[in-house]
Amino acid sequence: MKKILCVILVGLLYHPFFSRAQTISAIINNPDLFDGKIVTVRGELIGDIMTGKGGFWVNILDSESAIGVWLPDSEKGKIKFLGKYGVQGDFVQIKGIFNKRCIEHTGDTDIHAISLQILKTGMEKNEEIPVEKVVFAFSLGIVSLAAIGILHFLSRKESPPYDL
Amino acid sequence: MIPDFSKDDISVVSHYLGKILIALGIAQLLPLIVGLISGEMAAVIDFFISIIACFSFGSILLYFSPSPYELNWRQGMIIVALSWFLAMFSSALPLYLSGHFEYFLDACFESMSAYATTGLVLIQDLDHLSHAHNVWRHLMCFIGGQGIILVALVFFFRGGDALRIYIGEARDDKILPNSITTAKFIWMVSFTYLIIGSLLLCFVLLLNGMPFSRAFFHGLCIFMAGWDTAGFAPQSLNILYYHNPALEIVTIIIILLGATSFGVHYAVWTGRFRELKEDFEVKILMFTVFLTYLITLVGFSGYVMRFPDTFSFFRSTFYQVISAHTGAGYTNIYASQLAEWPQLAIFGVIVAMAIGGCMNSTAGGIKVFRIGLFYKSMKREVRKLAYPESSYIKEFFHHQREISVDDAMVKTAMIITVCYILLYLSGAIIGTFFGYDFLLSLFESVSAAANVGLSTGITSTSMPAFLKIWYIIEMWAGRLEFFAIFILIRFFVKLVRR
Secondary structure, three states, rough: HHHHHHHHHHHHOOOOOOOOOHHHHHHHHHHHHHHOEEEEEEEEEEEEEEEEOEEEEEEEEOOOOEEEEEEEEEHHHHHOEEEEOEEEEEEEEEEEEEOOOOOOOOOOEEEEEEEEEEOOOOOOOOOOOOOOHHHHHHHHHHHHHHHHHHHHHHHHHOOOOOOO | OOOOOHHHHHHHHHHHHHHHHHHHHHHHHHHHHHHHOOOOHHHHHHHHHHHHHHHHHHHHHHHHHOOOOOHHHHHHHHHHHHHHHHHHHHHHHHHHHHHOOHHHHHHHHHHHHOOOOOOOOOOHHHOOHHHHHHHHHHHHHHHHHHHHHHHHHHHHHHHHHHHHHHHHHHOOOOOOOOOHHHHHHHHHHHHHHHHHHHHHHHHHHHHOOOOOOHHHHHHHHHHHHHHOOOOOOOOOOOOOOHHHHHHHHHHHHHHHHOOOOOHHHHHHHHHOOOOHHOOOHHHHHHHHHHHHHHHHHHHHHHHHHHHHOHHHHHHHHHHHHHHHHHHOOOOOOHHHHOOOOOOOHHHHHHHHHHHHOOOOOOOOOHHHHHHHHHHHHHHHHHHHHHHHOOOOOEEEEEEOOOOEEEEEHHHHHHHHHHHHHHHHHHHHHHHHHHOOHHHHHHHHHHHHHHHOOOOOOOOOOOOOHHHHHHHHHHHHHHHOHHHHHHHHHHHHHHHOOO
């Protein structure tokens, strides 16, 4: 039993979810510390895939900041969802070399990925519309239309007060 | 004797504010339609609420303030000053309802930043914002760049009223004989460039592998914020998101066009290409861009080796300087990287921001016209000393026509410049009071008051509320160039004294 628990524990420690990762903010705010070194970041892939020579760009967002990641074309197939309105992008772990000013990409601040692991596949989210907001909108619409109608009626009854 | 404010003033002002509110409600129909097309029903409801609110309050103001009178100058100025605040509140409503702002004040900050074409942002999780709200953010930049009043002018104002209200919005170029035709010309130019610029950006992004719908959406948003030198972008990484030097070059062309006077655009449109070469303001703009970049370069001496190559160095530094000078605020580096720049380089960017673009363009700041005017005035004074006392010395410059430098012109330019400098310093002092570094506070303050939008990281949701309010005031005062605001303050002082 103890052996099984040890195996599970070691397995968990080596699982990407529990391994050490840096926040993007920590890297960006201390670029000299991480420049040219291997970093591990976790976050949501957002926006769009943008192609380049021999690879592609994708941006990764954690709880605070985002950064561009340069990946080889072979990794493109792994990406299923990119975060935007109504879409939760794939939650990934990226291990790669951080460049404060990338030589290959005319000075971009980026991460050249060595590995990409999908920790959680993204999904399309159902749009949540609070019921109270809908009720408020309709009530406001009805009250406002009535008020505008009354004002219009009154203004026609008197001399026309405005010239729209 | 200075005439006192009367009840009629309040009635006239309320009447026109009502019209402007209705115009702002109409403008929000576009994001509502975008929301319907994109199937973003939550966003549609946000805009529905906001539009109804604009129409209702607008109608109430119109009903209770019938105004058969013609506007006078001070009423025009008060309307301009108040309409920008009214626009800020009414346009912040759908933004706040989106749930992407912690406080309503943050949404107000964002909408004033858009209208004043500043580009400082407090939005949270921008990368998951709906298309409808994103279009609204960029449309506000487009409306604000031309002038909120300019929107209403075309539809709702009579000829005489139009001129009085037009000048209040810091525009005094009489490109065409009357303000309404001038307003129409400005809109025609802007829409033509909108089509060309958006398609060009879309093409660059298509080459970058983006699908057409996304490329078009991004192209449209970047153009609207670039042409109006606002610097908003649909993603949180701003221009850094695209990792694309070609796109950066296109944005440089767009922001330079945006920072050029509509008078020069008119000349070029009517075939007078020589104006581009001869216009005094264009020459001064080129000179000050060169000078401020030179300061930045000197600031970087000793640091150049930290860049991998010359192009990388040029790309990182020139983009910030040109973006600062034109008031665009687009950036291809992180705020924390900018804050790390050598102090002299930061100073170079501050000077570029403080100077700004051309008069009667979409750019903010002191304006290169005034800098040029001081130079011409100094030259005239030096020549006066060199010539015999009886000599009558005149100094001319070419700005669509030959203009002689006169003392009244210099005096007005001096008053506005002093006001700008005081505004820049006020924000820096307040920022320092809240514990920020003076140089970085000055940077942020100049960025807000000159409607630039570059940031060293001070602008964030966590900054003190008072500083947010002060930056809103700076953006508003900087965009309207003070006179309308001075008259509004006097109006309120008189009201309180009663």
